[in-house]
Amino acid sequence: MQKMIMIIGAGILQLPAIKIAKEMGLYTVVTDYNKNAIGLKYADYPIIMSTRDVDGTVRVAKEFNKVRKIDGVITVGTDASLTVAAVQHALDLPGNRIDVAEATTNKIKMRKRLKEHSIPQPEFYSCWSYDDVQEASNKLGFPFVIKPADNMGARGVMKIEKSEVIRFAYERAKSASPRGEIIAESFMDGPELSIDALVWKGKIYITGVADRIIEFPPYFVETGHIMPTNLPIEQVKNALKVFKNAVRALGIEIGAAKGDIKVTSEGAKVGEIASRLSGGFMSAYTYPYSTGVNLIRAAINIALGLPPGDLTEKFHRVSVERAIIPGSGTVKRIEGVEDALSINGVKNVFVTCNIGDTVHIPTSNVEKCGNVIAVADTREEALHSANLGVKTVRIVLSDEGELNDGLLRKNALLKLSGICSVCRNCDGNECAGWLPGIGSKGDGSAFRRNITVLKNYGILSSSLTKIDNINTGTDLFGIPLDVPVVVAPISNMKRNFQSIFDEREYNKIVLKGAKKAGTIASISQMEYSMDEAVDYIIDPLKEIYGHGIPFFNPAFGETTTLKNIEKCFELGVKLCGLTIDLKSTDMDSLIDDKWLARIIRESPLPLIVKGIINPKDAVKLVDAGVKGVVFSNRGGRILQSYPSGLETMQKIIDKIKTETLVIVDGGFRSGEDIFKGIALGADLVMIGRPIFIAAAGSEIDGVSFRLNRIKEEFREVMRVTGCKILSEISKDKIIKF
Structure with a gap:
């Protein structure tokens, strides 16, 4: 009678197992919680059930087994080992003990068991x-x-x-x-190996050792792997020894095992061991392409209680898997898939996003947009084909439908009539002296200085550097940002902008628009108001679950400032700012470094300080305990003889850079400007007026549109200069005229 295999999971990583089982002449009963999962279309008996629902899967397996006998259970590429083991145990099928499955799906139980057996690990x-x-x-x-x-x-x-x-x-x-x-x-620092193995009658058969490519720090995103590894043989032997000892220590006696092994300066250490075949296309694609061994067929045999079969490698080729990561935005079109498949060596192209999806720079392995797999006789050829395939697949992003620069400017001109000229070149000439208002002090020279200082630098391209998967992202105290840009705080809407927005409305717009674009906005307490109430800050933050940077004026007093910071902490805000560059004679409190130190010491959140223009002030603030400094001349709105924030930053950055977040503000308009700021030492750049104008042009969508446009410009500059990640942007990438 034709045998029945139960496969847990019906996604793209389990699809090969379903197809191979059918090629083996087996009936397939397949479970997945997603009724649209691709594998369910190929299953003989599809069942809607979560792979994590152990009791539910056991229940449906028992019911099904009464009608048609299930002869084996397996999963591939997903953490359903506990579900598999439970069904195997319930139906008396070949498999590992429940406690083994628990130890290989829970990292704490895994680590404790490995520690008992003195297996090298962190x-x-x-x-x-x-x-x-x-x-x-x-x-x-x-x-x-x-x-x-x-x-x-x-x-x-x-x-x-x-x-x-x-x-x-x-x-x-x-x-x-x-x-x-x-x-x-x-x-654990060092290269990482991905290892697959089959276990049959106590013997461990190694079925693949690949180099894992991990990128996008501080997160751990696997952007590909290369089969086989290129590490020295002695390091590989040490890694395999540690892996096999770990498999035995965990009690994996039958089935599959996969391991992530770090090769550190102290030797190989276990990152993770699981009682299943690996995901990431290794077991189903790159290992078979590299060796001619059908690994999943062998694993299915073991699940049925049969020997794995012939595991002899038929040939030795190199196969590469690379992730498709287009950036951030809304997917408008997907192009080039057929062209990529026509490239010599490219075997597969998987696109996992759909038109209309919103995508961001990934912070985990489930946020990538697709994968390309290539095979060749040499490592260089396989890498070239895979990278060319990734480049050929074009996932075209459009942030806001039909919105464009012309429409945004037209709308802003109508909204800001008499307030801002919405100049095509926002350089401070037209609005010099417009105070109160959007302009700057006196003849506007401090505003223009911001622009001039940036224009004094050119950018050097690098035509000989090949890069892929450019990462424009960074993090702000752990908060992932798709681009190193923070929206600068703008307040006092009534005084400066004739109440075209009220404070609460504007704060909502910039907070939501920035988050939509994958970054973060700052909002500010009104400086010329004696009203201590800050609902116009708290309420918008509450709507967006604390994703913003509220700035408070400490001149209201220590108690009031700490109370406001505490409110933000309770909302989930991760950091707050203090604005100390403007003193008002209407306020009794004096701002000095000792007084600020008390706020900094008692604050439940890390604090950054905005408006620093004197290098000595920056040193005092860092000594007082601030975690970040914003160098800014306030758009030239205080004194017309102020230097630019960028100039001040360069004078002091070497003294404070190591432990202090450095943000620069003033005159930044484009992706090229952002690149210059980062190259000169800033961690982040603030942008104010262009975002305010974008908000006037189309509110939340306008803010998101402008930030996404800047992000794409920045990505292009990184590509032209040969910078794959932000840490590669350095002063030697620019030149001073």
């Missing part, structure tokens, strides 16, 4: 609360890594390099854990 601590993570950080030191104990695909995983990031990383990992259980472990 130091680790189980954490349930924020205090637990804080205590673990004291023991581990920086950097360390935080992970949900019971999830996969790098969801919620993050490298922590300073204390200000811990709360954000903790909340992110906590939300990614189904049970809320977290593990903190020491960071």
Whole structure:
């Protein structure tokens, strides 16, 4: 009688197993919670059931088994080992013990069992609360890594390099854990191997060793792998020894095993071991392409209680998988798939996004937009074909439908009539002396100086550098940003802009528009008001779950300022700002470094300070404990003889850069300007007036449109200059005229 295999999961990674099972003459019963999962279309008996629902899957398996006998259970590329083991146990089928499956799906249980057997691995601590993570950080030191104990695909995983990031990383990992259980472990530096194996009658058969490509720090996003590894043979042998010992220590006696092994300066260490075949297209595609071995067929045989069959490698080729990461925006068109498939060596192109989807720079392995797989006789040829395939697939992004620069400017001109000329070249000439208003002090020379200083630098291209998967992203105390741009705070709508927005309305627009574009906005307490109420800040932040940077004026007093910061902390805000560059004679409080130090010391959130124009002030503030400094001449609105924020930053940056977040503001308009600011040492750049004008032009969509346009310009500059990540943007990429 024709045998029946139960396959847990029906996604793109399980589809090859379903097809191969049918080629083997097996009936397939397949489960997945997604009724539209591609594998269900190929299943003989599709069942809607979550791969994580252990009890539900056991129940439907028992019911099905009464009608048609199930002869084996398997999964590929997803963390459903516990579900598989439970069904195997319930139906008395070949498989590992339940406790083995638990140890290979829960990172804490895995680490504890490996520790009992003295398997090399990082130091680790189980954490349930924020205090637990804080205590673990004291023991581990920086950097360390935080992970949900019971999830996969790098969801919620993050490298922590300073204390200000811990709360954000903790909340992110906590939300990614189904049970809320977290593990903190020491960071392991070095290359990483992905290893697949089959286990039959106690013997471990290695079925693939690949180099993993991990990018987009502080997150751990696998952007591809190369089969076979190119590491020295002795390092590979050491990694395989550690892997096999770990498999035995965990009690995996039958089926499949996959491991992520870090090759550190202290030797190989276990990153993770699972009792299943790997995902990431390795077991179903790159290993068979590289060796001619049908690994999934062998795994299905074992699941049925049969020997794996012939595992002899038929040939030795190189196969490469590379991720498709287009950037951030809304998917408008998908082009070039057929062209990519026509490239010599390209075997597969998978696109996992759809037209209309909103995509961002990934922070986990489930946020990529597709994959290209190529094979060749040499590593160089395979990499070339895969990278060319990624470049050929064009996922065209459009941020706001029919919105364009012309329409945005037209709408802004109508809204800002008599307030702002919406100049095509926003250089401060037209609005010089417009105070109160959008202009600058006196003849506008301080405003124009911001523009002039930036124009004094040119950008050097690099025609000989080949790059792919450009990462324009960064993080702000752990908050992922798709581009190193923060919307600058603008307030006093009634005084400066004839109430075309009220404070609350404008704050909502910029907060939501910035988040939509994958970055973050600052909003500010009104400086010329004695009203201590800040509902116009708190309410918009509440609507967006704290995704913003509120700036407060400490001249209202220590108690009031700390109370406002505490309110923001309760909303989930991750950092606050203090505006100290403007003193009002209407206020009694004096602002000095000692007085500020008390606020900084007692604040539940890290604080950054805006408006620094004197290098000595920057040093005092850093000594007082601020975590970030915004260098800004306030758009030339205080004194017309102010230097630019960029000039001040360059005078002091070497003295404060190591531990302090450096933000520069003033005159930044384009992606090229952003590049110059980063090259000169800033971590982030603030943009104010262009975003205000965009908000006037089309509110939330206008803000998002302008930020996305700047982001794409910035990406293009990185491409032309040969910079793949922000840390590669350096002063030697620019030239002073």
